[in-house]
Amino acid sequence: MTVSYAHIQGGVDAPQGFLTSAISCGIKNPDATRLDLALIYSEKPCAAAATFTTNRVKAAPVKLSQAHFRKGEIRAIITNSGNANACTGLIGIRDAKAMCSAAAKGLKLNMSQVGVCSTGVIGLPMPMQRITPRIPELVAALGKNQGSDVAAAIITSDTHPKQIAIEVEIDGHPVRIGGCVKGAGMISPSMATMLCFITTDAHLTQEGLQKYVLECVEESFNRITIDGDMSTNDTVMVLANGSNGMPTIRRNSSAGKQFAAALKYVMLHLAKAVVKDGERVTKFVTVAVQGARTYLDAKKVAEAVSKSALVKSSWNGGDPNWGRIIHAVGYSRARIREELIDIHINDKAACLGGLQAQTPMDELREVVAHREFSVQINLNQGSATYEMYTSDLSPEYVDFNRSEYAYWKQARKDGLV
Amino acid sequence: MTVSYAHIQGGVDAPQGFLTSAISCGIKNPDATRLDLALIYSEKPCAAAATFTTNRVKAAPVKLSQAHFRKGEIRAIITNSGNANACTGLIGIRDAKAMCSAAAKGLKLNMSQVGVCSTGVIGLPMPMQRITPRIPELVAALGKNQGSDVAAAIITSDTHPKQIAIEVEIDGHPVRIGGCVKGAGMISPSMATMLCFITTDAHLTQEGLQKYVLECVEESFNRITIDGDMSTNDTVMVLANGSNGMPTIRRNSSAGKQFAAALKYVMLHLAKAVVKDGERVTKFVTVAVQGARTYLDAKKVAEAVSKSALVKSSWNGGDPNWGRIIHAVGYSRARIREELIDIHINDKAACLGGLQAQTPMDELREVVAHREFSVQINLNQGSATYEMYTSDLSPEYVDFNRSEYAYWKQARKDGLV
Numbered sequence: 001m002t003v004s005y006a007h008i009q010g011g012v013d014a015p016q017g018f019l020t021s022a023i024s025c026g027i028k029n030p031d032a033t034r035l036d037l038a039l040i041y042s043e044k045p046c047a048a049a050a051t052f053t054t055n056r057v058k059a060a061p062v063k064l065s066q067a068h069f070r071k072g073e074i075r076a077i078i079t080n081s082g083n084a085n086a087c088t089g090l091i092g093i094r095d096a097k098a099m100c101s102a103a104a105k106g107l108k109l110n111m112s113q114v115g116v117c118s119t120g121v122i123g124l125p126m127p128m129q130r131i132t133p134r135i136p137e138l139v140a141a142l143g144k145n146q147g148s149d150v151a152a153a154i155i156t157s158d159t160h161p162k163q164i165a166i167e168v169e170i171d172g173h174p175v176r177i178g179g180c181v182k183g184a185g186m187i188s189p190s191m192a193t194m195l196c197f198i199t200t201d202a203h204l205t206q207e208g209l210q211k212y213v214l215e216c217v218e219e220s221f222n223r224i225t226i227d228g229d230m231s232t233n234d235t236v237m238v239l240a241n242g243s244n245g246m247p248t249i250r251r252n253s254s255a256g257k258q259f260a261a262a263l264k265y266v267m268l269h270l271a272k273a274v275v276k277d278g279e280r281v282t283k284f285v286t287v288a289v290q291g292a293r294t295y296l297d298a299k300k301v302a303e304a305v306s307k308s309a310l311v312k313s314s315w316n317g318g319d320p321n322w323g324r325i326i327h328a329v330g331y332s333r334a335r336i337r338e339e340l341i342d343i344h345i346n347d348k349a350a351c352l353g354g355l356q357a358q359t360p361m362d363e364l365r366e367v368v369a370h371r372e373f374s375v376q377i378n379l380n381q382g383s384a385t386y387e388m389y390t391s392d393l394s395p396e397y398v399d400f401n402r403s404e405y406a407y408w409k410q411a412r413k414d415g416l417v
Numbered sequence: 418m419t420v421s422y423a424h425i426q427g428g429v430d431a432p433q434g435f436l437t438s439a440i441s442c443g444i445k446n447p448d449a450t451r452l453d454l455a456l457i458y459s460e461k462p463c464a465a466a467a468t469f470t471t472n473r474v475k476a477a478p479v480k481l482s483q484a485h486f487r488k489g490e491i492r493a494i495i496t497n498s499g500n501a502n503a504c505t506g507l508i509g510i511r512d513a514k515a516m517c518s519a520a521a522k523g524l525k526l527n528m529s530q531v532g533v534c535s536t537g538v539i540g541l542p543m544p545m546q547r548i549t550p551r552i553p554e555l556v557a558a559l560g561k562n563q564g565s566d567v568a569a570a571i572i573t574s575d576t577h578p579k580q581i582a583i584e585v586e587i588d589g590h591p592v593r594i595g596g597c598v599k600g601a602g603m604i605s606p607s608m609a610t611m612l613c614f615i616t617t618d619a620h621l622t623q624e625g626l627q628k629y630v631l632e633c634v635e636e637s638f639n640r641i642t643i644d645g646d647m648s649t650n651d652t653v654m655v656l657a658n659g660s661n662g663m664p665t666i667r668r669n670s671s672a673g674k675q676f677a678a679a680l681k682y683v684m685l686h687l688a689k690a691v692v693k694d695g696e697r698v699t700k701f702v703t704v705a706v707q708g709a710r711t712y713l714d715a716k717k718v719a720e721a722v723s724k725s726a727l728v729k730s731s732w733n734g735g736d737p738n739w740g741r742i743i744h745a746v747g748y749s750r751a752r753i754r755e756e757l758i759d760i761h762i763n764d765k766a767a768c769l770g771g772l773q774a775q776t777p778m779d780e781l782r783e784v785v786a787h788r789e790f791s792v793q794i795n796l797n798q799g800s801a802t803y804e805m806y807t808s809d810l811s812p813e814y815v816d817f818n819r820s821e822y823a824y825w826k827q828a829r830k831d832g833l834v
Binding site: 354355 | 473
C-alpha cells in the first residue's frame with residue numbers, strides 16, 4: 001500500500017489541542033546552553049498508548065511510565081536528554097517521580113497522568129538540583145508552534161532533530177499526526193537511546209490506540225538496527241486527544257485502517273530517520289527477504305544480515321560483498337538451501353543459485369557507492385517476506401564509542417559519584 | 418582443575434608417527450612466496466574425529482570432509498589458505514575432490530582417507546591450475562620437524578602462526594598432543610575462518626576420540642568470539658594414531674579423563690591464541706558469569722556481553738563501562754534481576770546490586786588499560802556458571818574489513834570470474 005500523505009509544518013505540536021515547551025537546564029554539563037528538558041501537554045483528556053524496551057534492565061523512567069500508562073489517564077509527557085536515569089536504583093525512581101510530580105503540579109494533574117522519558121548516560125544519578133527547580137518555568141513556557149524545540153531537546157549523539165507532521169482526511173475529518181524521534185546509537189546503553197513521541201488529534205479509544213501502536217511499532221521501530229544493541233530506555237509514546245471533533249474511530253473499521261496506515265507512515269518515516277542519522281553512519285540499506293518458508297525464517301535472515309559486523313563493514317567500504325551476506329544467511333538459523341539463494345543489490349544480480357552472478361563487479365560497486373540502496377535476498381523456498389532497515393558500520397562509530405569518561409568526570413564535579 | 422603440562426617443541430609434528438609438509442603455490446596471488454598448501458599424514462591407521470561449522474552455508478571442503486570423516490578411515494589432511502572454496506557450487510566440490518584425490522594418489526590411500534580444509538576469500542573458484550600440479554611435490558616433501566610450516570601455511574589475516582605441543586604421562590605412557598590453529602576474523606566469511614588441526618600419538622577408538630573432541634571443542638572453540646560472525650569453513654580435525662604403543666584408552670576410564678583434560682588444555686590454548694591474534698585486536702577479555710539460575714542463562718549472558726559492539730568499543734577505549742555491560746546482560750534474554758547484579762573487573766567492584774560501586778574510577782581504568790583482564794558478572798540467582806573469551810572491537814577492525822576488492826581483481830586476472 002503506497003498512500004502519499006500531505007506533510008505539514010511542525011511535529012508533535014501540529015495536531016490540534018497539544019501544547020509543548022522546552023528549556024535548557026545544563027543536565028549533561030552546567031555550562032551547556034542546548035535544550036535538554038521538554039514537555040508535551042494535551043489540553044483535554046486523551047487516549048494514550050506506549051511501547052517500552054524489552055531489555056530486562058529498565059531505566060527508572062521506563063518503570064514509572066509503565067505504571068502510569070497502565071492507569072490510562074496520561075495527559076502529559078516530560079522528557080530530558082543528557083542522563084538516562086538507568087541503573088540508578090531507588091534514587092532513580094525518586095528522581096523520575098520528582099519530574100512527574102513537579103510537572104503535574106504545574107499542570108494541575110495527578111502525578112500518574114504524566115509520562116516520563118530520559119536519555120543519555122547510564123549508571124549516573126540525575127543532577128536533580130539543575131532540573132526540579134526549572135520545571136515551573138517549563139510549564140509556563142507551554143505554547144503552540146514549539147514542536148521543533150521538543151525534537152531538539154531530546155537528541156544526544158544525533159546530528160540533527162528529527163520530526164514529521166502529516167494531515168489526512170478520514171471519514172471527512174482532517175486528522176493530524178505529528179511526531180519526533182531521537183536515536184543515534186541504536187541501541188546504545190549509555191546514550192540509552194531511542195525515544196519517540198507522537199501526538200494526534202484523531203479520536204480513539206485507549207484500547208484501539210494501543211492496538212494500532214503495537215502493530216505500527218512492529219512494522220517500523222522493530223525493523224531497524226544500527227549496532228544491534230538494545231537500550232534500557234527505548235520508548236514510543238502516542239497521545240490521541242480527539243480535538244478534531246470527529247467521532248471515535250472504531251477498531252477494524254475502514255477509518256481505523258486509514259488511521260493505522262497513517263500512523264505507520266509517520267512511525268516508518270521516523271524509524272528510517274533514526275537509521276539515517278545513526279552514529280557515524282554513511283549508508284542506509286533496506287534488507288528485503290522474500291521466498292522464505294515462514295515469516296520467522298524471513299525475519300531471522302533479515303536480522304542476521306542487518307546486524308553482521310562484517311556485512312556492515314563491507315558496505316562502509318563500498319564493497320558489494322555477497323559472500324558475507326550469504327554467510328550471514330547461513331548462520332541465521334533459518335531453514336535455507338544454499339543452492340537456491342539469489343541476492344540482488346538494487347535489482348542487479350550479485351548471486352544466483354548460491355553462486356556469483358554474471359553482473360560485472362563494477363556495476364555492483366557503483367550501486368553500493370550510493371548513500372542508499374537495497375539488498376534483496378530470495379530464499380526461493382516459500383512466500384514469506386520481511387524487510388529491515390540498517391546502516392553500515394564505520395571505523396568512526398567504534399572510535400566514537402570508545403569512552404564516556406567525560407560523563408563520569410562531570411558527575412564527579414556534580415558530587416553525584 | 419589446574420594441571421600444568423610440559424610444553425615441547427613443535428606442533429602437529431611433535432607426536433610420533435606423523436609427517437608434515439608445506440609449500441608455496443601462490444593461491445591468493447601468483448607472485449606471493451608465502452606457504453599456502455600443507456599436508457598432515459599419519460604413518461599408520463588412526464582414529465580421526467572432527468567438528469565442522471554449524472553455518473548452513475558450508476564450504477565445499479567442509480561438505481566433502483564430513484563425508485570422508487563419516488567413513489572413518491582418515492589418514493591425512495590437505496589444507497590451503499588464500500581461498501575458502503565456499504559458495505562455489507559443483508565446481509567447488511570438484512576442486513576439493515581433486516585436492517584429496519591428488520594427495521591420496523601420492524600417499525597410496527583412497528581419496529576418502531584424506532580430509533580437506535580451505536580458508537580465504539568466499540565465492541571465488543579455486544585457482545586449481547596453481548594447486549593440483551604441485552601436490553606431488555607436497556607429498557614428496559613430507560618429513561619430521563615441519564609442523565611450524567603447517568601452522569604458517571594456514572594463516573590468512575592472522576599476524577603470526579599459532580601452534581602448541583605438550584607431553585603428558587598417562588598410565589605410564591608418554592602421550593604427545595600437538596596442534597595448530599588459524600583464526601583472525603572470528604568468524605569472517607571471506608577469511609572463512611577458523612581451522613584447527615591436532616595430532617596425538619595416544620591410542621583411542623574412533624568413538625572415544627569423537628566424544629572427547631566434542632566435549633573439548635564445547636569448552637574451548639565454542640567459547641570464543643571476536644566479531645560474532647560464524648564462518649562457512651570452521652573446522653577442527655584431530656588424528657590419534659597410537660604410535661606411542663600404549664593400550665587403547667577406554668572411555669570413562671581414569672586414562673580417558675587425563676587424555677580429555679590434556680586435549681582440552683591444547684584446544685583452550687589454541688582457542689585463546691585465536692582471540693589474542695584477532696583482527697586488529699588490542700585486548701583479551703575473559704567474561705566469567707556466575708550465579709545464574711541455569712547453564713543456559715549463564716551462557717546467554719556471557720555471549721551477549723562478549724558480542725556487544727558497544728561493550729567491545731568501550732574496552733578498546735580503556736573505558737571500564739559497566740553500564741554497557743549490564744545493558745547487554747539485560748537484553749541477553751536470560752532471567753536476571755537488575756538489583757542483584759554484581760560486576761567486577763579483575764576482582765575490583767564496578768557495580769554492586771545493579772548500582773555503581775565505590776571503587777575509584779581511576780582504579781578501574783587502570784585495570785582496563787591492561788592488554789588482558791577479566792570481567793566477572795554475578796547474577797546472584799543460582800549456581801550456574803559460564804566463561805567466554807573475547808576481544809575489544811577497534812576502528813582498525815572495521816577499516817580492515819571494508820573491502821575485498823583486491824581478491825576479486827586477482828580472480829579476474831586468473832580468468833575465474
